[in-house]
Amino acid sequence: MEVSQKAVVKGGEFIIKPTDAQDVFTPADFSEEQRLMYQTCLDFVAQEVTPLLERLDNHEEGLMRGLMAKAGQQGLFGVSIPEQFGGLDMDFPTALRVTEGVGGGHSFAVAFAAHTGIAMLPILYFGNDAQKEKYLPGLTDGTLMGAYCLTEPGSGSDALGAKTKAVLNAGGTHYVLNGQKMWITNGGFADVFIVFAKIDGEQFTGFIVDKDTPGLSLGNEEHKMGIKGSSTRQVFFSDALVPKENVLGEIGKGHLIAFNVLNIGRIKLAAACLGGAKSAAVHSVKYANERVQFKLPISKFGAIRYKLAQQAIRMYAVESAIYRAGDDIYRMEQRLLAEGKGSNEALLGAAREFAVECAMLKVEGSEVLDYVVDEGVQIFGGYGFSADYPMDRAYRDSRINRIFEGTNEINRMLAVDMILKKGLKGEIDLMGPAQAVQQELLAIPSMGESDDSPFAAEKKAIAGLKKAILMVAGTAVQKYMNSLAKEQEVLTNIADMAIKTYVAESTLLRVEKEIATKGEEALSRELDMARVYLSDTIDIVEKAGKEAIASMTEGDEQRLLSMGLKRFTKADLFNVKDARRRVAAGLIEANDYIY
Numbered sequence: 334m335e336v337s338q339k340a341v342v343k344g345g346e347f348i349i350k351p352t353d354a355q356d357v358f359t360p361a362d363f364s365e366e367q368r369l370m371y372q373t374c375l376d377f378v379a380q381e382v383t384p385l386l387e388r389l390d391n392h393e394e395g396l397m398r399g400l401m402a403k404a405g406q407q408g409l410f411g412v413s414i415p416e417q418f419g420g421l422d423m424d425f426p427t428a429l430r431v432t433e434g435v436g437g438g439h440s441f442a443v444a445f446a447a448h449t450g451i452a453m454l455p456i457l458y459f460g461n462d463a464q465k466e467k468y469l470p471g472l473t474d475g476t477l478m479g480a481y482c483l484t485e486p487g488s489g490s491d492a493l494g495a496k497t498k499a500v501l502n503a504g505g506t507h508y509v510l511n512g513q514k515m516w517i518t519n520g521g522f523a524d525v526f527i528v529f530a531k532i533d534g535e536q537f538t539g540f541i542v543d544k545d546t547p548g549l550s551l552g553n554e555e556h557k558m559g560i561k562g563s564s565t566r567q568v569f570f571s572d573a574l575v576p577k578e579n580v581l582g583e584i585g586k587g588h589l590i591a592f593n594v595l596n597i598g599r600i601k602l603a604a605a606c607l608g609g610a611k612s613a614a615v616h617s618v619k620y621a622n623e624r625v626q627f628k629l630p631i632s633k634f635g636a637i638r639y640k641l642a643q644q645a646i647r648m649y650a651v652e653s654a655i656y657r658a659g660d661d662i663y664r665m666e667q668r669l670l671a672e673g674k675g676s677n678e679a680l681l682g683a684a685r686e687f688a689v690e691c692a693m694l695k696v697e698g699s700e701v702l703d704y705v706v707d708e709g710v711q712i713f714g715g716y717g718f719s720a721d722y723p724m725d726r727a728y729r730d731s732r733i734n735r736i737f738e739g740t741n742e743i744n745r746m747l748a749v750d751m752i753l754k755k756g757l758k759g760e761i762d763l764m765g766p767a768q769a770v771q772q773e774l775l776a777i778p779s780m781g782e783s784d785d786s787p788f789a790a791e792k793k794a795i796a797g798l799k800k801a802i803l804m805v806a807g808t809a810v811q812k813y814m815n816s817l818a819k820e821q822e823v824l825t826n827i828a829d830m831a832i833k834t835y836v837a838e839s840t841l842l843r844v845e846k847e848i849a850t851k852g853e854e855a856l857s858r859e860l861d862m863a864r865v866y867l868s869d870t871i872d873i874v875e876k877a878g879k880e881a882i883a884s885m886t887e888g889d890e891q892r893l894l895s896m897g898l899k900r901f902t903k904a905d906l907f908n909v910k911d912a913r914r915r916v917a918a919g920l921i922e923a924n925d926y927i928y
């Protein structure tokens with residue numbers, strides 16, 4: 334993938350700046366090499382993983398480990414790893430596409446993501462040369478397996494509240510670790526553990542811990558609602574002796590490892606959820622065409638067509654946002670490299686710049702998958718509730734994604750908090766646009782000049798949604814100041830407004846860009862999807878805004894803000910029923926997910 338010459342934007346800046354459609358990356362822009370890599374992942378899941386799902390769920394000894402090793406041998410672990418360690422050294426959008434390609438693999442996708450993400454990347458980004466040489470080749474080719482140990486019984490989202498303790502021994506050669514970690518993915522077969530502990534109970538630090546370390550032991554496999562084939566165990570440290578040279582990164586700087594890797598993990602989780610959603614949606618379409626009721630395939634009925642269309646619309650929309658953000662991260666990485674940053678520092682810095690978008694997409698991606706599998710169960714009817722049909726596993730496996738990589742509640746709070754902090758630090762100019770919105774509230778509404786340019790109405794609607802976000806967020810900051818963090822309901826309202834607006838804009842930009850080269854007729858159904866998603870978003874933003882305004886204000890101020898919200902969310906009616914029917918017709922005719 335060539336270095337892009339497009340404008341480099343800042344994270345969170347979408348709220349205050351319009352984006353040119355030609356500056357966004359869409360799946361249509363993938364190269365032939367990237368398409369082949371994606372297809373390799375789809376084929377691997379179809380041929381190697383899907384036939385074994387039942388056996389994987391029953392934890393057949395060595396089966397998951399063997400599958401993972403096979404994936405490593407085929408080069409699937411090495412997408413982001415430099416060639417010197419046996420990797421392919423491909424760019425970030427390709428890594429996202431590979432994650433999506435594996436996303437339909439149920440428990441395998443979880444094991445894969447944990448290994449290639451939170452287990453390998455800390456060593457790649459924070460390890461010293463000796464640590465990289467020792468561990469990365471084996472982790473890349475599948476001869477070594479990795480796991481990540483952060484969560485403890487008393488600390489989940491509050492990672493820095495960890496109790497696991499490390500003390501340097503008298504000889505100064507080893508750290509003695511004591512504590513326990515839980516919910517450790519790949520715990521049962523991992524050779525290498527990334528472990529976080531507090532040196533002397535204070536300095537939060539990362540360690541690389543080998544499986545055969547004296548004092549390391551494992552709990553039994555957890556009995557879980559879903560992802561049953563994923564090995565999930567507790568890991569115990571009882572006077573575990575870890576060589577001093579296995580400290581990962583700087584002492585006391587473990588939070589930099591944990592949080593920076595999570596930024597990348599969040600957007601990758603969104604991509605994996607998209608892959609899982611596409612797989613479930615295909616099952617939905619095929620079953621709707623096969624199942625006959627009242628002498629007709631149920632795909633003929635409007636209620637079923639609504640579900641099929643809405644599945645496709647939400648997937649297409651979040652896909653648009655994932656690859657827009659992924660390319661923004663890539664372009665920022667290239668800029669940082671040009672400024673002289675090291676390769677590891679550049680990608681971490683780029684992901685940190687777009688941490689807002691990563692958090693938002695983690696929320697949207699996991700909730701899209703939940704929607705798709707839930708409606709999938711409904712389309713299958715009674716068979717959807719049967720473990721002999723695919724929706725049972727898809728439904729149960731989906732649920733964890735709203736908890737992984739920080740709960741969706743935490744990520745909503747984080748997204749808003751990070752945007753506001755960027756504004757306070759002057760990294761993005763929130764104050765100027767927010768003040769302009771306040772002045773607009775007091776002004777007489779202007780009819781404005783007529784605009785007959787393509788997508789003028791849609792762009793005006795999105796601009797209005799951004800004004801609504803600025804108005805509500807600005808009011809919240811003024812009302813609560815330093816206590817805003819305690820107003821989680823209001824923060825959730827603002828987050829929902831921002832997430833849906835970002836995704837709606839990304840979808841419209843994707844369609845606009847592709848229409849410019851292929852013509853509107855070729856993209857007619859995609860345009861339907863963009864318009865339906867925008868219509869849904871306007872309703873969501875209006876509802877969330879009303880809730881926030883009602884909880885923060887009263888009297889004249891409330892009336893003024895309510896009038897402003899109505900103005901900013903005003904849009905012409907759009908026939909979503911017919912648009913959804915057209916979208917569904919494409920799926921039904923192809924008997925597949927085609928968008």
